[in-house]
Amino acid sequence: MFRATIQITLRPSILDPQGKAVAHAVASLGVAGVKDVRMGKHVEVTFDGLSEEQARGATEEICKKLLANPVMEDFRFNVERVA
Amino acid sequence: MFRATIQITLRPSILDPQGKAVAHAVASLGVAGVKDVRMGKHVEVTFDGLSEEQARGATEEICKKLLANPVMEDFRFNVERVA
Numbered sequence: 373m374f375r376a377t378i379q380i381t382l383r384p385s386i387l388d389p390q391g392k393a394v395a396h397a398v399a400s401l402g403v404a405g406v407k408d409v410r411m412g413k414h415v416e417v418t419f420d421g422l423s424e425e426q427a428r429g430a431t432e433e434i435c436k437k438l439l440a441n442p443v444m445e446d447f448r449f450n451v452e453r454v455a
Numbered sequence: 456m457f458r459a460t461i462q463i464t465l466r467p468s469i470l471d472p473q474g475k476a477v478a479h480a481v482a483s484l485g486v487a488g489v490k491d492v493r494m495g496k497h498v499e500v501t502f503d504g505l506s507e508e509q510a511r512g513a514t515e516e517i518c519k520k521l522l523a524n525p526v527m528e529d530f531r532f533n534v535e536r537v538a
Contacts, residue, residue, distance in 0.1 A: 373490065379497045394498070397521055403513050407456065407503040414462045414495035415477070422488040430486050438480055 374419045376431040378449040380440050381412035415439060418454065427451050457502045459514040461532040463523050464495035498522060501537065510534050 382388050391409040398406050417434065419427040428451050440447040465471050474492040481489050500517065502510040511534050523530040 381497065381499070391498075394521070398500075398517055401517070401520055403516055405502045405505040405509065405513060406500060406517075408499075408501040410499040412497035412499070414464065414497040415474075416464070416491075416493045416495070417481075417489060418491040419488045420490040426488065430488060433486055434481055434484070434489075437484055438477070 373454050374422065374424055374427040374451050375454045376415075376417045376419070376427060376449050376451045378415040378417065378431065378435060378439065378447060379412060380415065380435070380445050380447045382410060383444060383446055386444050412445075413439070424451060424453070456537050457505065457507055457510040457534050458537045459498075459500045459502070459510060459532050459534045461498040461500065461514065461518060461522065461530060462495060463498065463518070463528050463530045465493060466527055466529055469527050495528075496522070507534060507536070 388410050390411045394411065395406055395409040417431060419430060422430065431449050431451060435447045471493050473494045478489055478492040500514060502513060505513065514532050514534060518530040
């Protein structure tokens with residue numbers, strides 16, 4: 373089996389109000405030194421019965437068609453074998 | 456400056472209805488071989504004026520006090536220098 377670990381992040385030019393809210397909350401906690409916070413999605417997809425290459429292709433397709441908004445978001449992933 | 460890249464994931468024993476919904480949507484797309492999908496959060500925190508060790512300590516504190524629910528979620532992070 374293979375597991376794809378996917379990070380979906382807002383493009384740098386897109387404002388991130390959720391990240392700004394977290395940055396304010398961090399300041400309220402009294403943690404200093406935080407310059408910026410950006411929020412994104414983390415997705416783990418487990419494949420069964422596919423080769424590593426097929427799992428990579430399927431992950432790319434899932435990201436493009438379903439998980440990421442290509443106008444606002446970037447995605448990157450890596451695929452590794454799991455027991 | 457240092458940037459912490461944080462992954463927050465549901466503990467394996469916790470049901471993930473959002474992941475199940477994505478798995479169904481993937482099947483509807485016609486992508487075969489997906490056994491499981493788990494959703495989580497991806498957070499990038501940029502620190503300014505802190506040492507690497509201070510950035511690690513601040514990240515740990517932010518995760519424990521603010522970002523992760525310790526009953527249901529695990530977190531892991533790495534800190535790297537950015538320009």
